[in-house]
Amino acid sequence: MTRQLQVVLLVTVAIGATEVTAQSAPGSTASSATDSAIPDTAIPDTVDGVAVHRSHALGIHGEVKYPADFAGFDYTSPDAIKGGHVRLPSLGTFDSLNPFILKGVAAAGSGSFIHARLCTKAQDEPLSEYALVAETILFPEDRSWVAFELRPEARFSDGEPIRADDVVYSFDVFTKKGAPFYHSFYTDVDTVYTVDSLTVRFDFTGTTNRELPLIIGQLRVLPRHYWEQHDFTKTSLQAPVGSGPYRMTNIDPGRSITYERIHNHWSDTLAVMRGRYNFDRITYDYYRDNTVSLEAFKAGEYDYRSVGSAREWATAYDHPAVDDGYLVQTPIPHQMIRGMGGFIFNTRKSKFSDPAVRRALALAFDFEWTNATLFYGAYTRTHSYFANSELASVGQASGRVREILEEYRDQVSNAVFGNAYRAPSTDGGGDLRGNLRQARRMLREAGWEIRDARLQHTTSGETMEIEFLLSSPTYERVVGPFQQHLKRLGIDTRIRTVDASQYTNRVQAFDYDIIVATWNQYLSPGNEQRNYWSSGAADAPGSRNYAGIRDP
DSSP states (O other): OOOOEEEEEEEEOOOOOOOOEEEEOTTSOOOOTTOOSOOTTSSOSEETTEEEEEESEEETTSOOSSOTTOOSOTTSOTTOOOOOEEEEEEESOOOBSOTTSSSSOBOTTTTTTTOOBSEEOOTTSSSEEEESSEEEEEEETTOSEEEEEEOTTOBOTTSOBOOHHHHHHHHHHHHHHSOHHHHHHTTTEEEEEEEETTEEEEEEOSOOOTTHHHHHHTOBOOOHHHHTTSOTTSOOOSOOOOSSSEEEEEEETTTEEEEEEOTTOTTTTSTTTTTOSOOSEEEEEEESSHHHHHHHHHTTSSSEEEEOOHHHHHHTTOSHHHHTTSEEEEEEEEOOOOBEEEEEEOTTSGGGOSHHHHHHHHTTOOHHHHHHHHSTTOOOOOOSTTBTSTTSOOSBOOHHHHHHHHTTTTTSOGGGGSBOOOOOOOOSSSOOHHHHHHHHHHHHHTTEEEETTEEEETTTOOBOEEEEEESSGGGHHHHHHHHHHHHHTTOEEEEEEOOHHHHHHHHHTTOOSEEEEEEOOOSSOOTHHHHHHOHHHHTSTTOSOTTOOOOO
């Protein structure tokens, strides 16, 4: 039978540190993993005189879209046929099957397919979660704690039951042995303890963050009995025991990995899983770069490709397979929040510590020319960390936002109180003389002068040299014109494109001058913002505070 390949383009549609303790419940002991069903009164209807809500779902503002007896998410098909084998691409290589630590490069899918979460999100509803490994979610009105009653039928892939002490263990190992991100993400948790064999409770530090129960619901559940026999801190190519709907098979390190659906999985009949995870096998084939991956796709070596390059979308699919219907090219409009992507300056480097220097260098990038010449006019300039959403800054700060900013007026730039930030622009004709004159003036005022055709600091004598660290040759054609404009400012630059493993290691260690990176965002900004912007994350290896933002 002839396979049909599909390539898609997502098209944006514009729209208006706390130490944690893990323990048993006060006055009780941890229940054995062999205990059976939970008693109905494990957590009473009131605690300290406060009513306890019991629900199948959590919404940050209370109401959720789907009722307790819903049959399945609207965007899924309950009658979807299960079976088949889909092949997908991944770039670079992998040398680990543990995606939760900094060491190594984890295989694609090694978290999402293998390890189930306490709760799962509905893709057509922001700011909510539905019980998955958990069966019931319990919380008081003030959300000062949250508890999860687990499904008695939930099992790990080796047949062992999932119990509350597995959840406690998972939290403990993530925050103490996992990537530093996890400690930051769960920093508002005070204590975690089992109430009985199938009930686990998380108490918070007193914060009023209503999203905290949802953040805990994202916890992936690991098998304590497995990881106590294996070193969580080390990379491994041994397939781990999981709780999700797939198991790992056919592991070819650095080349490919296949996930095999577990038939009669404990979650198959749940409403939150109905019509999902339909393929019997999912294989990721690895390619050294995007060019090789594209040619492999056109040769029919894998089945589905998501395109983020306007040039590729416009030029790469003039192919007989498209005319024959063998390859389907489909744009998919969406209204998702897009976050921010761009050149990231590492302000840990003294040469980038002055905002005036960074603004001057930004003037040397001609987005309008780049978009018209290289991107076929397909892109929109990013002016906000929350692009394509109602959270993006517009006009001047007002109301409660301005009140908060006023509290820090002596610590932030006066520009914050003016109009929302707009990136520098040009007429797109390629003539950057006006921008470069302005950049030279700003650099002089910041103490940088051109001497012998090289930009040097007048006090320290430091010469401005910049390395662009890239993960793919795709970005080289974007950096090239930027590089030439910087040269006119007397700045020596070089492009260093490295493989996936080197890139990951250097970024995690903040060993770079400028990278091309993105920050994903959500309609409910939460603890991930600490990992992006906080002083604590600035020196935490592996954090996503790529720019090194800190106070002071």
